[in-house]
Amino acid sequence: MPKIVDHDERRLELVDATWRIIAREGMEGATMREIALEAGFANGALKPYFPTKDTLLEFAFSHVFNRTNRRIADVTGGRSGLDALSAFCLEVLPLDEERINEARIVIPFWQKAVTDPGKAEIHRQSMEEWVDTIRHYLAEARSSGDVRAAVDDSLLARQLLNMLLGAQIEAALAPPGRTDFGHAAQLEGYLALLRC
Numbered sequence: 001m002p003k004i005v006d007h008d009e010r011r012l013e014l015v016d017a018t019w020r021i022i023a024r025e026g027m028e029g030a031t032m033r034e035i036a037l038e039a040g041f042a043n044g045a046l047k048p049y050f051p052t053k054d055t056l057l058e059f060a061f062s063h064v065f066n067r068t069n070r071r072i073a074d075v076t077g078g079r080s081g082l083d084a085l086s087a088f089c090l091e092v093l094p095l096d097e098e099r100i101n102e103a104r105i106v107i108p109f110w111q112k113a114v115t116d117p118g119k120a121e122i123h124r125q126s127m128e129e130w131v132d133t134i135r136h137y138l139a140e141a142r143s144s145g146d147v148r149a150a151v152d153d154s155l156l157a158r159q160l161l162n163m164l165l166g167a168q169i170e171a172a173l174a175p176p177g178r179t180d181f182g183h184a185a186q187l188e189g190y191l192a193l194l195r196c
Contacts, residue, residue, distance in 0.1 A: 011049050013039050015060045023101045023176075027108040032056075054112065058119060061109040064102045065126050068092060072133075081141035082191055085160075088133060092164045093183045094171035100179060103168035131157045138194075147194045156194065163190065 017039035021030040032053055036043045050056035068091060075087040094100045113119035134157040141147040149156065167183045174181070 007049070011059060012063070014041075014046065014049060014056065015063050018056060018060055019101050019105060022104045022108070054116075057105075057109055057112060058122065060105045061119075061122065064105050068102070081137060081144050082146045082194070085134065085137035085141065086187065086191060088137065089160070089164060089187050090184065092130075093167050093187065094179075094181075095183060096179055100171045100174075103172040106168060107172050127161060131161055134160055141194070148196060149194045160190065163187075 014035060017035050018030050021034055021038055025034075030053070032046055032050075033043050035056070036046050046056075050059065071091045072088050075091060076084045079087055094103045109119060110123065113123050135153050138147055138153040138156055142153065147153075147156075163186070167181065167186075170181055171179075171183075
């Protein structure tokens with residue numbers, strides 16, 4: 001009887017192998033041959049799943065985004081306002097090695113998105129989803145009196161998103177093994193300013 005192959009599981013194995021290579025050697029080291037070797041596949045076995053490195057990178061970005069959103073859903077359930085906003089941000093911030101590796105996947109995707117309209121649109125839609133979520137939590141916090149800043153919530157949401165993305169860049173560019181950048185404290189400082 002032929003072995004039943006779980007194609008979704010295979011794709012995730014390839015994404016995980018890609019993360020490990022990028023964490024060790026950077027994006028240039030993540031050739032299709034090296035990814036196949038790392039995942040224990042024959043070189044040609046990647047083609048049915050990811051015909052090109054670009055398609056793999058696109059899938060990896062979507063996987064990181066969806067995985068982050070699942071973590072966010074887990075920690076924000078039953079929360080609202082600044083409490084939910086803080087929990088949301090702590091899941092996006094690169095506070096541990098796993099999330100720093102996620103940032104190392106996202107940054108090469110951004111680089112490709114500069115000249116690839118399809119990837120740019122994927123990124124734009126993803127970030128708009130996060131901005132909408134941030135605005136929602138800010139509106140709840142403003143309604144309860146926790147946010148008193150005189151700045152419009154749309155501006156605050158974009159400012160906070162830029163802080164989160166900048167933190168990912170800082171962490172991804174740091175020497176291996178470094179995980180403490182003070183991002184959680186910076187977030188607390190920012191949220192404290194919203195109460196003024």
